[in-house]
Amino acid sequence: MIRFEDTTVSFIRDGKDFIAVDKVNLEIKKGEFFGIVGSSGAGKSTLVRTVNLLQKPTSGKVFVDGKDVTDLTGNDLSALRLKIGMIFQHFNLVKNATVFDNVAFALKASNTPKAEIEGRVLELLDLVGLKDRAHVYPNSLSGGQKQRVAIARALANNPEILLCDEATSALDPDNTKEVVQTLKNIKSKYPITVLFITHQMEVAKSLFDRVAVMSQGKVVEVNSCYDVFAHPESQAARNLINKSFEGVIPKEVIEHEQNLYLITFKEENAYDPVISYVSRNYPLVDLSIIAGNIEYIQQKPLGRLLISLRGTDEGDINSALEYLKQKAFVHKFDREVIANA
Ligand SMILES: Nc1ncnc2c1ncn2[C@@H]1O[C@H](COP(=O)(O)OP(=O)(O)OP(=O)(O)O)[C@@H](O)[C@H]1O
Ligand SMILES: [Mg+2]
Structure with missing residues (x-):
């Protein structure tokens, strides 16, 4: 479903090349709940952002659904992005729009017929358990509820892939559980492929089928979630487990x-x-x-x-x-x- 092939991203820092993602080779299967863990600065966000080309690889390729997307532009890039929903640590909701409108924006942006929008928004809010909050503003919601609105918005156009960048990292344990449960729910109803970045091992444990561990731009370990916890091979994985x-x-x-x-x-x-x-x-x-x-x-x-x-x-x-x-x-x-x- 998603394949990284020697994917590399470098930035110019202090006049020098800095390699943030270093020749990553990794395949994420259709329908997997796949996790990327690693300490701060390991390159997790930069790698994941290459999937919807928020970050273009400096070299190497990225495939989505068997198709090389590395050089997509214009309409092809817009079509790719419609297939991929994304949620972030800080929710990125529009503050002066209601919960309903926050979700409706995504449908309007994809030219969904007006007559279909209301029904679809309510269906999405129902999915994340917030149908009764449709007409409030984000400020009156808890962090977990805000993230659930962001999830509803990300799923508006029936994406095949959901990218989650530290989606629970700004939340307290109760709100984290709530968002984790929402994602599990969605996963059990739809065959969506989820690529989820976190440095919280508690979250990793409860969600992932497989995990890639990143350190200094490289993927240093890939295994089933159980096996990464049962016998962490890389120092990076051991550090994260110790830290937990x-x-x-x-x-x-x-x-x-x-x-x-x-x-x-x-x-x-x-x-x-x-x-x-x-x-x-x-x-x-x-x-x-x-x-x-x-x-x-x-x-x-x-x-x-x-x-x-x-x-x-x-x-x-x-x-x-x-x-x-x-x-x-x-x-x-x-x-x-x-x-x-
Ligand atoms: N646009 C940029 N310009 C220069 N350097 C960047 C840029 N984006 C990321 N970096 C650097 O690349 C490295 C990897 O960053 P990235 O954000 O991918 O790490 P991360 O694993 O997501 O970390 P965190 O857990 O803190 O979010 C970091 O050293 C970061 O400073
Ligand atoms: Mg990051």
């Missing part, structure tokens, strides 16, 4: 502990008694559990424990670690990432 513990565990604890490891158990091992095995077999190693949970990602259980390993014998600590690595995915919990978050 920020606020869950007091900073003081993290700063105080030396040897912190995050242990991730996949489905079949989620309930293994590995901790008691370690304490029995490595009596010189002190293993403390700092945090732990089992959660469901893509309907599959994933267990995680944040542990600290202490002891006087480095060899014993390493053996205990080796044992844990046979049973689960283990990565060092980098305190720097949290401390600087």
Whole structure:
């Protein structure tokens, strides 16, 4: 549905070439809920903006529905943009227009017959649960409701693709849940392809089928959402996962502990008694559990424990670690990432 082929975007910065997106190769299938995660400045927005040519690639190509769109202009570009809806972090609603009119604008812009507009707007507002707010102004809505209006507007012309750039990042947890639920709802009713950028791993977990991790303009990892959380291969993915513990565990604890490891158990091992095995077999190693949970990602259980390993014998600590690595995915919990978050 969307294919990036060596897609590259560079900007001139301080008189020098700066590569914001670096030879990205990636294919997003029709109907997928596809996520792009990465830290600030990784190039996520710039990459996604090449899909509807808000940003033209400097080199490489972008395909939509098998068609090379890289050089489209004029009417062809307008036709492409009609197929692609987009929502943003700050909603971009017209303040002095009602909710109804905000959605109606998109239909007028595509020359929808006047007689069809009212019915279609109400249908869209119903889809996002805001039919009863049609005649209020955006200022009287919560952030989540504003974003739902923006979603209705983005879907007005039945796009095949919805691009979402940090659509939940300006919202509090309750409003985030509301928008996430709206998107899930839409996805279950329509076979739309969604490309969603976020740095919030909580959002990633609950929405995506597959995820691409970006770092310094490159895609450094692509996998199913479950597998990215179960065994993050790239440092960028590990950093994002580690960072998601920020606020869950007091900073003081993290700063105080030396040897912190995050242990991730996949489905079949989620309930293994590995901790008691370690304490029995490595009596010189002190293993403390700092945090732990089992959660469901893509309907599959994933267990995680944040542990600290202490002891006087480095060899014993390493053996205990080796044992844990046979049973689960283990990565060092980098305190720097949290401390600087
Ligand atoms: N128009 C531009 N001119 C110059 N540099 C730009 C431009 N747009 C983006 N950049 C730079 O390209 C890099 C990637 O930016 P981009 O906005 O794609 O990152 P991002 O991953 O979306 O980050 P964030 O999470 O903060 O939104 C950044 O270093 C940014 O400063
Ligand atoms: Mg961005």
